[in-house]
Amino acid sequence: MTGMTLSVDLLATIALELQNSLSQHDRFQRLVNSLRQLLRCDASALLRYEASHFHPLATSGLASDVAGRRFKLADHPRLEAIARAGDVVRFPADSELPDPFDCLIPHHDKLKVHACIGLPLFAQHELIGALTFDDLVPGKFDGFSDEELRLISALASAALSNALLLSRLERQSLTLPENARQAASPVTSEMIGRSAAMQQLKKEIAIVAGSGLNVLITGETGVGKELVAQGIHRLSPQANKALVYLNCAALPENVAESELFGHVKGAFTGAIHHRVGKFEMADNGTLFLDEIGELSLSLQAKLLRVLQYGDLQRVGDDSSRRVNVRVLAATNRCLKQAVEQGGFRADLFHRLSVFPMHVPPLRQRVDDIVLLAGFFIEQARVRLGIKQLALNADAIAKLEGYSWPGNIRELEHTLYRAAVMVRAAYPQSALFITPSFINLPEEPPGPPQASAPRDAGHEELQGDLQAATRGFQRRVISATLAAHQGNWSASARTLGLDTANLHRLAKRLGLK
Structure with a gap:
């Protein structure tokens, strides 16, 4: 191998392409595709570093679910070695450190990566990401010098640094406080998805977060309405204050008022001390009322007063208390219909839905299924102590062909169940989830299609x-x-x- 000195023109071309008016994801994808071609390797990946995790931004030659995985340094010693290095990292073919991409290079008989190099990416001496290159042939990268690889590292660092700078400028344009900008996107509450529906939802979150308006979040059970509320709070001026959660459907009628507004000692049997309600806990912060449609009409009236005037009374207390709370409410019911039927107050509905947001069901964003699958598979792998866990192509097709009436929550439980079953069936280090381990209920027939003409090519639906x-x-x-x-x-x-x-x-x- 003669090295990359003969490919300076290609490097220059890559640098120019990064300036094209592409979306950020397309720009990164073009980068990893070109670099994989340049090094003639089996796989390449560009990762962003945040909060002790590496997030894949773009991959080439790897399984499609890798884009949804989040790699915690503590669980991946090879990635931790890259993060701690200040320069090119070359791993020997017989390295005992497990490679995070073992079993994740499709269409190959070999499961173990043998050649691997990592390039940490920096901006002003701060780690912002990494580039990884993998190949199944030992010694594949021996012909490339560290100086040549540093050129690639500098190119990728500049591209990633510019993208992160633009993201910070966009957040600053929302006039958010510095603490809110720094608190953005923790792994624990990240919204996974690149579909058009998810991009629109994320855009709406960014728009409403700094406004201080009450938000009504609607959507089916299991779509992630709480994650939307967390995203709004995280990007809001109240980000450094409390986000208090209350599930209205889980409240017995006799304690619901106390949970919301608190009570004083002796207010009722069992009230042996003063209690602070959720509204007071959320003072100057955010209160998330899940399943808001389940509140009784009497409580709806008291909630409306707090929203209108900002004062509340603890149960059994004659004095009022002032609170400043932003309310985010969520429901899987059609509140407009509930208003028409007299089950929900119209004035409260309008007070809550100043900015309504709808979270799309999973069946309307099929392309996000594989990303979410990767996210949950990595979590299951760590929790179950499995060295490597992957989905084969048929398993992904089965996941994408199901309508997911339980949405993301059902997908998560299905994959955890599959991981447990495959570990029990094949107690070895590297495991593949195949369709036989994905147990899905038989779907009910859909509604009849009006005026759906049959043509000569329309066969009867048979088989699976x-x-x-x-x-x-x-x-x-x-x-x-x-x-x-x-x-x-x-x-x-x-x-x-x-x-x-x-x-x-x-x-x-x-x-x-």
């Missing part, structure tokens, strides 16, 4: 549900493309999909 679903998707996409003379953008609009998502779906279905 996944195959039938993929066949139906192929027919619909093909028919839509034909109706638009092969125009993918117009077809995507008709189907309610992002154009890039339609291309990826068509590729998975064998239409491209």
